[in-house]
Amino acid sequence: MYQFASYFSQEEAERIHEASLEILEKVGMYVRNEKARQIFAKHGCQVDNQTTLVKFPRQVVEKCRESFVPKYKFTAQDPKFDITLPDDRPIVVTGSSAPNIIDPKTGEERRATSTDIANIAHLINELPGFDVFSISTLADDAPDGQFSLSRFYPALKNCKKPVRSNTPNIRDLEMVLELGELIAGSKEAYMERPFINHHYCPVVSPLTFDVESTEAVIYLTEKGLPVYGTVVPNAGMTSPMTMMGTLVVGNAEFLALSTLIQSIRPGAPMIYAVLSTVADMRTGAYAPGAIETGILQMAHTEMARYYNVPSGGYIGLTNAHCNDAQSGYETGMNTTLALMAGADLFNMGGLLGSLMAFDFAKAVIDDEIAMMLKRIRRGMEYSDENLCLDLIAKVGPGGSYMDKIHTVKNIRKTAFLPKVANREMRNRWIDEGRPEAQARALEEAKKILSQENPAHFPEELDAKIRAHFTGLVAGDAIF
Numbered sequence: 001m002y003q004f005a006s007y008f009s010q011e012e013a014e015r016i017h018e019a020s021l022e023i024l025e026k027v028g029m030y031v032r033n034e035k036a037r038q039i040f041a042k043h044g045c046q047v048d049n050q051t052t053l054v055k056f057p058r059q060v061v062e063k064c065r066e067s068f069v070p071k072y073k074f075t076a077q078d079p080k081f082d083i084t085l086p087d088d089r090p091i092v093v094t095g096s097s098a099p100n101i102i103d104p105k106t107g108e109e110r111r112a113t114s115t116d117i118a119n120i121a122h123l124i125n126e127l128p129g130f131d132v133f134s135i136s137t138l139a140d141d142a143p144d145g146q147f148s149l150s151r152f153y154p155a156l157k158n159c160k161k162p163v164r165s166n167t168p169n170i171r172d173l174e175m176v177l178e179l180g181e182l183i184a185g186s187k188e189a190y191m192e193r194p195f196i197n198h199h200y201c202p203v204v205s206p207l208t209f210d211v212e213s214t215e216a217v218i219y220l221t222e223k224g225l226p227v228y229g230t231v232v233p234n235a236g237m238t239s240p241m242t243m244m245g246t247l248v249v250g251n252a253e254f255l256a257l258s259t260l261i262q263s264i265r266p267g268a269p270m271i272y273a274v275l276s277t278v279a280d281m282r283t284g285a286y287a288p289g290a291i292e293t294g295i296l297q298m299a300h301t302e303m304a305r306y307y308n309v310p311s312g313g314y315i316g317l318t319n320a321h322c323n324d325a326q327s328g329y330e331t332g333m334n335t336t337l338a339l340m341a342g343a344d345l346f347n348m349g350g351l352l353g354s355l356m357a358f359d360f361a362k363a364v365i366d367d368e369i370a371m372m373l374k375r376i377r378r379g380m381e382y383s384d385e386n387l388c389l390d391l392i393a394k395v396g397p398g399g400s401y402m403d404k405i406h407t408v409k410n411i412r413k414t415a416f417l418p419k420v421a422n423r424e425m426r427n428r429w430i431d432e433g434r435p436e437a438q439a440r441a442l443e444e445a446k447k448i449l450s451q452e453n454p455a456h457f458p459e460e461l462d463a464k465i466r467a468h469f470t471g472l473v474a475g476d477a478i479f
Contacts, residue, residue, distance in 0.1 A: 004342035013306045020252040021058045028055035029207040033214040043263045064262035072269040072310045074162035075195045081161045085310035089344040092370040095351035096134035102359040112137035114150045114473040121158035122453045122477040129370030135165040136358045143471050148172035154475035160455045164197035198227040203253045205238035221264045228271040229257050236279040247299045250276045272304035275314035288317040294334035298341035312345025321353045323438040361441035368418050375416045449479035
């Protein structure tokens with residue numbers, strides 16, 4: 001049986017839960033969205049519409065907790081890419097919504113465009129470590145009124161894996177759902193397999209529901225479409241400057257969001273998703289790459305196990321501005337911590353500079369880290385067959401396993417063989433021009449982007465979409 005790393009005893013986890021209930025019952029939360037206040041009031045919460053403060057009696061939260069479910073499914077355009085948490089863990093997702101991109105040809109940072117999104121979608125479709133494409137950047141070239149279409153269209157046009165992102169308002173959300181229905185062939189076909197996956201941050205720490213994101217969560221939950229939220233307390237800024245204080249604030253916020261979702265549709269699938277951080281108080285800098293982010297993710301994951309819901313979030317991010325040692329150890333250490341604690345979902349791929357810029361080479365490096373995480377998850381694969389006693393007896397003392405059929409059959413199963421990491425002798429590395437990981441990764445990205453994209457929409461479907469949405473960006477992967 002797979003054993004998870006834990007910080008807390010059962011009694012301690014229960015105390016954290018009780019502390020969270022106390023916050024919700026005695027302190028409450030500001031709920032800026034009127035419809036959400038109405039839902040909370042209907043289900044027994046104490047609502048002050050003048051101040052927008054809502055207090056949650058513990059019996060209301062516990063009643064909603066009874067309808068939590070242990071699985072969450074990401075549906076893809078191509079069913080072979082469907083994935084379910086926690087069964088298929090670790091699920092690796094790209095980081096999302098960066099405003100900028102590191103241009104793969106010039107190396108300079110600039111505003112991202114819809115063509116960049118198309119190219120990223122093509123790359124992620126071909127990198128085996130990634131399971132979900134959360135749209136990595138914004139689109140600076142989006143026409144007026146098509147902000148979200150200019151992101152979702154090139155993403156869906158060039159990636160058959162599950163696609164995930166958010167929208168700034170309900171009108172944008174409705175257009176994105178129209179796009180999904182066109183791709184599926186009808187509204188009914190889309191509702192049967194809703195391959196656009198929605199994610200929002202409706203809770204603004206500390207203890208506040210916003211207006212627009214909360215509206216989207218309500219809208220999607222009412223329609224039975226996939227949606228989940230992330231809570232993002234930041235110690236020293238929006239939560240107490242202790243790990244436990246930040247944990248309990250984030251846990252209370254998760255329970256409040258869960259109460260909203262389960263009040264609307266009992267049994268709606270959810271993910272306990274977080275990006276809990278500790279601010280660098282020397283400057284006030286945001287520090288998602290800090291080791292404390294991994295520690296907090298472990299603690300939240302343990303609470304998710306307490307509630308028997310899937311868990312994860314934005315883990316494996318970096319504050320580094322290039323693919324240097326800092327970038328590698330921040331991503332590697334934090335994702336490994338989260339995996340060992342039992343996290344299911346990892347929003348980790350491709351972003352530099354505290355979520356500000358996407359880099360193609362970083363995505364390829366993160367793909368290798370993702371494959372290593374999946375190898376860790378497989379573990380030792382205990383069985384009598386894998387003890388290899390007959391083979392060991394046959395080879396005997398002083399023998400060699402290099403020429404055995406067993407070795408040939410098992411080499412790719414046993415070992416992950418990286419493309420970026422260099423395992424050659426130093427003299428050969430020097431002869432090859434001393435390539436660093438950045439250069440090797442960028443070369444691999446360019447190789448993929450120079451090839452034909454098998455995920456591209458058929459011409460007839462693309463023409464239908466473009467006729468429906470006039471003035472739409474091209475959405476083609478062009479490198």
